Amino acid sequence: MKFILSCAMVSISWCFLAQNCVYTIKGTVRDKHTLEAIPFAKIFVVEHDKNILTDSLGNFLLSNLCAGNLTLKCIPHLGCEPVIISTLIPINEPIIFFIETHTLELDEYVMEAFRFRRESQAGMMLQTNDLSIIKGNTLGEQLSRVPGVTTMNTGSSIVKPIINGMHSNRLVIVNNGIRQEGQQWGSEHAPEIDPNLAENLEVIHGAAGLQYGPDAIGGVIIVSPQKLLFDKKLHGWVKLGGNSNGKGAFSSLLLAGSTGKSKNFAYRFHGTTKTNGTQNTPDYLLKNTALNEISYSGAIGYRVKRLELDVFYSRFTTNLGIFTGSHIGNLTDLNNAFTAEKPTAIGVFTYQIENPRQHIDHHLSRVQLLYKWNEKILTTAVYGYQYNMRQEYDLHKSYSATPESLKLPAFELNLWTSTFDVKTEIKHSKMWISNFGFFGMKQSNAYSGRFFIPNFKKSQFGMYYTGKLEREQWTFDYGVRFDFSALQVFMYEQDSLIRPTKQFANASYSVGFSKFIGHHFLTRFNFGSAWRPPSINELYSNGLHHGAAAIEIGDRNMNKEIVYNAQLGIEYKSNIAKLNLSVFYNYFDGYINLQPSFPPVLTIVGAFPVFHYRQSNVQLYGFNGQMDIPITKFFTYTLQGSALFADDLTYKKPVFGIPANRIIQRLRFTLPIKKTAWKTFIELEGLNVSKQKRMDNEDDYAPAPEGYFLLNGQVGLSKKMKGEQTMQFVVACQNSTNTRYRDYMNRFRYFADDLGRNWTVKLLLPIQSNKLK
Amino acid sequence: MKKIVIFMALVVVAFTSCEKDKKNDVPLPPVPNEEELITTFKVEFTDVNGVLPTVSALFQDVDGPGGNNPTAFDTIRLSANATYNAVITLLNESVSPAKDITVEVQQEGVDHLFCFDISAGLNLTINKTDLDANNLVIGILSEWITGSISTGTTTIRLKHQPGIKTGACELGDTDIELIFFTELN
Numbered sequence: 001m002k003f004i005l006s007c008a009m010v011s012i013s014w015c016f017l018a019q020n021c022v023y024t025i026k027g028t029v030r031d032k033h034t035l036e037a038i039p040f041a042k043i044f045v046v047e048h049d050k051n052i053l054t055d056s057l058g059n060f061l062l063s064n065l066c067a068g069n070l071t072l073k074c075i076p077h078l079g080c081e082p083v084i085i086s087t088l089i090p091i092n093e094p095i096i097f098f099i100e101t102h103t104l105e106l107d108e109y110v111m112e113a114f115r116f117r118r119e120s121q122a123g124m125m126l127q128t129n130d131l132s133i134i135k136g137n138t139l140g141e142q143l144s145r146v147p148g149v150t151t152m153n154t155g156s157s158i159v160k161p162i163i164n165g166m167h168s169n170r171l172v173i174v175n176n177g178i179r180q181e182g183q184q185w186g187s188e189h190a191p192e193i194d195p196n197l198a199e200n201l202e203v204i205h206g207a208a209g210l211q212y213g214p215d216a217i218g219g220v221i222i223v224s225p226q227k228l229l230f231d232k233k234l235h236g237w238v239k240l241g242g243n244s245n246g247k248g249a250f251s252s253l254l255l256a257g258s259t260g261k262s263k264n265f266a267y268r269f270h271g272t273t274k275t276n277g278t279q280n281t282p283d284y285l286l287k288n289t290a291l292n293e294i295s296y297s298g299a300i301g302y303r304v305k306r307l308e309l310d311v312f313y314s315r316f317t318t319n320l321g322i323f324t325g326s327h328i329g330n331l332t333d334l335n336n337a338f339t340a341e342k343p344t345a346i347g348v349f350t351y352q353i354e355n356p357r358q359h360i361d362h363h364l365s366r367v368q369l370l371y372k373w374n375e376k377i378l379t380t381a382v383y384g385y386q387y388n389m390r391q392e393y394d395l396h397k398s399y400s401a402t403p404e405s406l407k408l409p410a411f412e413l414n415l416w417t418s419t420f421d422v423k424t425e426i427k428h429s430k431m432w433i434s435n436f437g438f439f440g441m442k443q444s445n446a447y448s449g450r451f452f453i454p455n456f457k458k459s460q461f462g463m464y465y466t467g468k469l470e471r472e473q474w475t476f477d478y479g480v481r482f483d484f485s486a487l488q489v490f491m492y493e494q495d496s497l498i499r500p501t502k503q504f505a506n507a508s509y510s511v512g513f514s515k516f517i518g519h520h521f522l523t524r525f526n527f528g529s530a531w532r533p534p535s536i537n538e539l540y541s542n543g544l545h546h547g548a549a550a551i552e553i554g555d556r557n558m559n560k561e562i563v564y565n566a567q568l569g570i571e572y573k574s575n576i577a578k579l580n581l582s583v584f585y586n587y588f589d590g591y592i593n594l595q596p597s598f599p600p601v602l603t604i605v606g607a608f609p610v611f612h613y614r615q616s617n618v619q620l621y622g623f624n625g626q627m628d629i630p631i632t633k634f635f636t637y638t639l640q641g642s643a644l645f646a647d648d649l650t651y652k653k654p655v656f657g658i659p660a661n662r663i664i665q666r667l668r669f670t671l672p673i674k675k676t677a678w679k680t681f682i683e684l685e686g687l688n689v690s691k692q693k694r695m696d697n698e699d700d701y702a703p704a705p706e707g708y709f710l711l712n713g714q715v716g717l718s719k720k721m722k723g724e725q726t727m728q729f730v731v732a733c734q735n736s737t738n739t740r741y742r743d744y745m746n747r748f749r750y751f752a753d754d755l756g757r758n759w760t761v762k763l764l765l766p767i768q769s770n771k772l773k
Numbered sequence: 774m775k776k777i778v779i780f781m782a783l784v785v786v787a788f789t790s791c792e793k794d795k796k797n798d799v800p801l802p803p804v805p806n807e808e809e810l811i812t813t814f815k816v817e818f819t820d821v822n823g824v825l826p827t828v829s830a831l832f833q834d835v836d837g838p839g840g841n842n843p844t845a846f847d848t849i850r851l852s853a854n855a856t857y858n859a860v861i862t863l864l865n866e867s868v869s870p871a872k873d874i875t876v877e878v879q880q881e882g883v884d885h886l887f888c889f890d891i892s893a894g895l896n897l898t899i900n901k902t903d904l905d906a907n908n909l910v911i912g913i914l915s916e917w918i919t920g921s922i923s924t925g926t927t928t929i930r931l932k933h934q935p936g937i938k939t940g941a942c943e944l945g946d947t948d949i950e951l952i953f954f955t956e957l958n
Contacts, residue, residue, distance in 0.1 A: 327946055328946055328947075329933070329946035329947035329948055329950075330947045330950050332930075332947060332950055333946050333947050336943065344943060344944055345937075395946070444799045445799065446798050446799045446802070447802065447803070448803055449803075454802060455798075455799045455800070455801075455802040456799070457799055490799060490800050490801070490802050491802055492802065492804055495804075497801075497802075499800075542839065542840075543837075543838065543839040543840070544838040544839055551838065551839045553839075601838070601839060601842070602834075602842065602843055602846070603834060603837075603838035603839070603843075604811055604812070604814060604832060604834055604838070604843075604949050604950075604951065605838065605947055605948065605949060605950050606947070606950035606951075606952075608838065
């Protein structure tokens with residue numbers, strides 16, 4: 001069988017001349033297709049009968065060479081078919097060798113270069129344009145391929161990512177270089193991000209966000225769009241998709257390029273529309289679950305010698321219906337909904353959205369200035385402005401409503417955020433890079449309608465210093481950050497306006513290393529601490545949480561929440577298998593969560609359970625693992641699993657709302673079609689989610705749902721186009737056996753089953769102007 | 774040069790397109806207690822024969838759910854072996870003057886239904902006596918026929934059933950649910 005071998009473009013770029021045997025050659029080993037550098041590739045120098053290794057950046061250096069012939073041989077250890085380069089020393093000008101793509105007989109496996117993520121923290125980077133890996137159309141779903149990432153849902157349209165059991169305020173989402181600031185404390189408030197704009201989605205586990213804020217307690221999600229490219233003509237892509245459950249469709253377009261005589265302008269525009277009708281479980285329609293979404297963005301960059309300036313603006317608007325059966329007036333309604341076979345409100349299929357519903361509008365503007373002082377020092381200044389508006393409409397009109405008030409939302413929250421971020425990166429040497437930064441934020445929140453959270457003004461300032469040492473065999477990273485946060489609240493209490501203020505300050509830090517053991521193993525270790533000030537709802541909420549059927553009471557004297565995180569990872573890659581295992585332990589000093597308290601409160605709608613926001617000491621630990629085993633040259637078997645344990649040490653019980661343990665198994669069949677640029681794949685996936693048995697009955701109204709098994713499958717076809725882009729077509733089926741199930745992390749599990757079978761089709765068409773470069 | 778002008782224009786656009794924001798009234802939040810609540814539930818019983826004294830039972834929670842506890846939650850005390858006409862009154866007393874919400878429930882009778890559940894052992898029969906536009910009962914007015922001496926509870930619920938009212942109590946969501954101790958002497 002013939003295979004295209006993804007090996008080696010060796011470039012010898014630089015050398016100089018002096019006396020005999022003092023010549024030097026520098027070069028790089030690169031993957032032919034991705035052009036990525038291949039670290040630790042072995043090169044045999046025939047004339048000197050010695051082996052050298054490329055460094056972590058794929059570079060190699062040969063010194064003390066004599067004039068004359070030189071033969072270099074890239075050895076197949078790391079997936080290189082022996083590639084022989086002969087040259088004559090000295091070389092007066094840089095020479096680049098392009099190695100032809102080899103087609104050859106392979107008996108065993110497809111060989112590939114084993115690249116390791118060298119960060120000391122566990123994590124993963126996903127390319128969103130790889131439709132064979134990316135699922136769904138929300139940020140939360142798309143990240144669920146990353147070990148340790150699960151989702152928290154409110155129905156099927158509100159999806160929030162969870163990293164190792166932590167979500168909402170405990171994660172930082174970096175959208176296009178700035179912290180995404182919405183009403184992220186709410187479990188039914190999904191991130192206002194169109195994942196189609198992103199080119200890369202990166203997840204970093206643990207107390208990791210020193211550069212982005214002190215509050216990356218569980219991790220950071222970095223959403224990065226394609227960089228502005230100053231040396232490319234018009235290019236981009238169109239994505240089209242449809243799904244059967246909800247008869248939905250989406251389309252997305254991205255165009256980017258550069259212009260100007262000296263190529264000093266670059267641009268990138270994108271837009272996405274998405275619409276979905278009433279969705280269904282295996283047995284019934286979920287009334288009022290339609291949604292529509294529009295998002296668009298534009299970026300323009302300008303570059304002169306040492307300066308690069310870019311402006312970015314994006315808008316994300318969504319309207320989504322909230323499943324009618326989830327609207328309950330009291331505990332009796334909730335119990336009835338829970339015990340009922342199916343919800344009493346059964347829908348008919350429609351694209352119309354009724355009350356209860358949410359309308360969200362998020363604007364994000366950003367100016368970024370990059371200044372290169374010299375080869376070693378780079379300063380980046382970013383000013384960001386975000387406006388987030390959230391309107392929630394209740395099913396129930398209030399009594400004594402006027403015709404005008406009927407059109408108003410039950411409440412509306414407006415959040416304005418300005419952020420300013422300056423950082424300077426210094427390359428002290430080839431192996432030592434450090435970063436100094438300053439961060440400032442001003443935020444205001446105003447509401448209208450029903451009281452949910454009070455108005456407030458918040459300021460936050462932070463300073464940080466991080467550094468990284470990188471050697472061939474190891475890396476060492478460290479960082480420290482100090483933050484100050486001040487909050488002023490404006491609210492009425494017993495008919496008089498009060499303006500309490502709160503201040504919080506603390507340091508966060510992180511230290512870690514990674515080290516190669518031989519060529520196949522990488523170990524990593526990281527220890528860090530992060531903290532967050534309590535969020536506004538944890539301090540000031542007071543009253544009935546409609547829809548949750550609970551009275552939630554904040555604590556104004558709440559202190560900050562601090563986490564200490566330790567993680568250990570090991571990664572193995574060879575032709576026999578790939579293994580990635582990470583173990584983590586978090587100790588929380590003052591973990592803020594809702595604790596039930598007695599007696600229930602009596603209201604005109606019956607008795608409601610009362611939950612107070614309290615702080616306790618919590619330990620949260622577990623592991624994530626993934627193993628890929630190539631069974632034959634076509635088949636790969638993947639086993640991925642996560643286990644999570646969270647103990648409330650103060651109240652001596654399990655912590656509420658922790659995702660259940662899960663195992664994912666995949667069987668993937670990949671086959672290039674002979675002598676063409678076409679490639680096909682078939683993937684079968686089985687997802688096993690266990691029942692969450694670690695829960696305290698007083699924390700919840702209903703027992704956790706049973707575990708479940710879902711069978712998903714997908715088939716795809718792709719064709720490599722000119723340049724680096726690929727045309728792709730994927731047909732997938734989620735929950736293909738139409739299994740009835742309820743997930744513990746779906747807030748609607750009390751009311752209805754989760755979604756039934758869903759067929760999706762997705763097409764990605766690259767756009768490329770004829771003249772490349 | 775032209776491009777720089779365009780560039781600058783875009784900078785301005787990017788930062789002004791958000792300026793159609795709502796007015797930033799952070800230091801002056803809306804005054805609460807303008808919520809439309811039902812704070813008070815009253816049921817008044819008159820003897821059909823005009824002999825027995827008129828009785829009433831009250832539930833009152835002026836600041837709405839949460840906050841302070843209800844200030845009144847009476848027991849319904851009726852004479853045994855009698856027939857009463859009952860009238861329900863709903864008020865919002867969080868505003869001044871108090872608002873009568875009963876009128877609204879009556880006007881939107883096609884969306885509302887009172888349900889009465891009597892615990893086992895309590896010798897009581899309740900018949901709703903008012904009708905909505907679709908000739909379905911509402912329950913603001915009812916007839917309570919008491920039997921022999923007994924005690925128990927009466928659960929009174931107001932269901933909101935927009936567009937789905939059939940007379941069945943299971944539908945819709947609950948606006949009121951009060952469990953009154955009931956004594957027939």
